[in-house]
Amino acid sequence: MSTPSEARRSQDSRLAILEAAFAEASEKGLHSTTIESIAARAGVGKQTIYRWWKSKAAVVLEALEEEAARPGRGASFPDTGDLRADLRTQMRGVVRAMRTPAFATYRGLIAAAQADPEIARAVNDVIIAPRVHACLDRLRRAQQVGQLDGDADLDLLVELLYGPLYYRLLLQTEPVSNAQVDAVLAAVLPA
Amino acid sequence: MSTPSEARRSQDSRLAILEAAFAEASEKGLHSTTIESIAARAGVGKQTIYRWWKSKAAVVLEALEEEAARPGRGASFPDTGDLRADLRTQMRGVVRAMRTPAFATYRGLIAAAQADPEIARAVNDVIIAPRVHACLDRLRRAQQVGQLDGDADLDLLVELLYGPLYYRLLLQTEPVSNAQVDAVLAAVLPA
Amino acid sequence: MSTPSEARRSQDSRLAILEAAFAEASEKGLHSTTIESIAARAGVGKQTIYRWWKSKAAVVLEALEEEAARPGRGASFPDTGDLRADLRTQMRGVVRAMRTPAFATYRGLIAAAQADPEIARAVNDVIIAPRVHACLDRLRRAQQVGQLDGDADLDLLVELLYGPLYYRLLLQTEPVSNAQVDAVLAAVLPA
Amino acid sequence: MSTPSEARRSQDSRLAILEAAFAEASEKGLHSTTIESIAARAGVGKQTIYRWWKSKAAVVLEALEEEAARPGRGASFPDTGDLRADLRTQMRGVVRAMRTPAFATYRGLIAAAQADPEIARAVNDVIIAPRVHACLDRLRRAQQVGQLDGDADLDLLVELLYGPLYYRLLLQTEPVSNAQVDAVLAAVLPA
C-alpha cells in the first residue's frame, strides 16, 4: 500500500485516518463514505490519504484489519475436542457477527471487490484466508482423531459450511440464523 | 417501475435505453456505467431515464431481464427423470454462465444490492427467485418419484448446492469449476 | 465568452455571478478572489461559471463592465468648449476614480493581463479603447475649432496625458494627484 | 531579505536558486513559476528558499538583479553632451529591452506588485529608482549646461518621457517602438 518513504510516515495521521474511516463506514456505509469525509473527520489533508492508499476501500479494509487485530477478535477456532460442537459455536458466532455494523462494512468491501481485483485480493488475504485456514486446521485435527474421514475433502467442507451463510448474506434471500447453521451442520456432518 | 402514463410511452426510447444500458455495463462494468453514458449512447434525454426507472441498477436489471427473455435463456430446469444428472447439467450451465460478461453485470447488481435494499429486492424477484423456484419444482418432482426423501429440507438443499458456487464467485477465493459442481453433488446427494 | 447555447442560459445565475464577482473583487482584491468564493456567494455551481467564462478575470471584467454600464458611468467626455478645462475636469475625475476600490479591481485586471493575452485584449476592448476614443473625439473637436494644431498627433497626445497617470498608478512610485494632472497639462498643452 | 546567520549561508544553493528562478520565469512566466518548481530545478529543499526569501517574487527579483549586474547592464545613462541624442539612445535601448524575455519577467513582477505592496517597494528600490536617478542626474547635468530651463520640473519630465512607454507596455494598446520614442521626444523636448 505504500510507495513514499515509510520511515517518515506520521503514525498519528495513519491512526486518525483508520479510526475515522472505520467510524464513517460504520455510520454511513462504505458507499457513502468519501475520502473527503474521512480526511475531514481525521483532521488530515486528503493528499495524506491518497499518498498511502489507492482507494477508500483500501483504507477501510486496513481500518477493519486494525480493528480485528484487537484482543480476542482473531481468526482462532474453538477446539473442545468435539468438532460438531465447535463448528456450531463458531458458526453461530459468525451469524451473530453478520448482524453487526462492522459486518455491513465488510459486506461493502465484498461489493467493492466485484469491480476491483486489487480489493478482491486484499479482502481475501486480510479477512477470508486467515479464517479459512483456522477452520481447515480445526478440520485437520478432527481428521487426526478420527472424527472425520481421512479422505474427506476439507476445502469442499468449508465451502459447504459457509457457502449457505454467504449465499443468504449476499443474495439477501432471507436472514442468516442459528437454525440455518444447525440444518447445514446436520446435512454436512451426519452423525 | 412506472408512474407516468405508460400508454404514451415511447417503445423506441425504452428499447434504445435497455440496449445501451446492457452494452455499457458489459463493456465497462456496472460501476462505471453512468446514467449519462446510457442516455448519450441511447440518444435519449436523461429525463427519459429518470422518468421510468429509479436508478441505473434498475435500468440494467431490466436490460438483463430483456436479454434473458430470449429463446432458451429462461429459468427452466432440465428434467430427464434422473435428478443427479439434471442438477449436474444445470449447475454446469451455471458455471459456464458465470464466466460470461453478462454475468459480470449480474455480479455488479449483487454488489449494488449490498447498499440498496430496493435493488436487493428487485434482483431477487427478477433473477434469483424464479430460478430457485424452478429448482425447487424439480426437487419436489424428484421427491414424488422417491429419488429424494419425503422429509428432505428442499430450501436447505438449494443453499447447499448453490451456496458454494456463489461463495467462490463473490468472495473470489478461486474460480468456479465443473469439478466443484461434481464434488458438491457427491457430498450433498450421496448415492 | 460563450460556447453552449446562449438561449437556454439562466439570466438569474448570470447576474448573481457578476454581482458576487464584483463584490468579492472589491472586498478582497482580484488575486484572492476565487472561482469557488464567487460561486458560493452567488449561490451557484462552479460549473456554471466554468461553462460561460474561461477565467476569473473574464468574470470580473464582465462584472466591471456591467457596473460601468450604469447611468452616467460611461466613457463620455465633458465638452464645455474649453479643451484645457475639459481635460482638467476629466483627468481629475480619473485621479479620483483611481482611489476607489473598483479601480483596485481594474488594476488587478491589468496585472492579470500581463500573463494572459486574452485578458489583455478584453481589458482593452471593454475599458480602455472606449475611453481613448471618447478622448480622441474631444481632441478632434478641439482641432476643428482651432484650439489645437491641425497636424497635432492626437494618439501621441493621449499617451502623453494619461501615460504619466498610469506610470504612477502601476509602478507605484508615488500617488497620483491633481497637482500631477495640472503639471502634465501645463507641459503638454502650453497656453 | 535575511534573518538567519548570513555567514553560514550556502552560496552554491543561493546561486542555484537564482539561476533556476530566472530560467523558470523566463520559460513559463512568473505566474506559473512556483516555489516548488524552483526548488526542484535548483536541487534544493523548499525550506532553503523560504528561509531566505519571503515570496517567489522576491527570489525572481533578486535573480533579475543578479542578471542585470552583468557587464554593461547597469542603470548608467549615456552622456555625449547632447541631451536629446542621449535620451534617444537610452530610450531606444529601453524599447529594445522591452522585447526581451527578461522583460516579460519584469512585467510579471510589476503585475505581482499590484497585489503586494512589499513587492511594489522592492521592484521600485531595485529596478526603477536607480534608473530614474540616473536619468535625473543626466537631466540635471543638461540643466547645468543650459540645455534645459533652470526651473524645469525634472520629475515631471521623467514621467512624460517614460509614461508613454509603460502605458503601451502594460496596457498593451500597441507595441512600443522607436517611432514612439521619437514622437515623445519631439513633443516633450521641443527644439
Add this chain to the structure above:
DNA sequence: AAGTAACCGAGACGGTACGTCGTGTCTTCAC
C-alpha cells in the same frame, strides 16, 4: 579534536483551490 549548532536536501504534513465528472432536477423547444 570533539562537540554542537546551523544549514542543507528531502519530502510528509494540514490546507485551499483547482477544474472535471456525475448526480438528479428543471427549463426550453420540436413534434
Add this chain to the structure above:
DNA sequence: GTGAAGACACGACGTACCGTCTCGGTTACTT
C-alpha cells in the same frame, strides 16, 4: 404532453502548491 437536449445546484473527485514541520547528513564555528 412526451421526448431530446442540456443548463442548473450540488458534492466529490484526484491534483497542484502553499507554507510549516520533521528528519538525517553534512559543515564550520566553539571550547
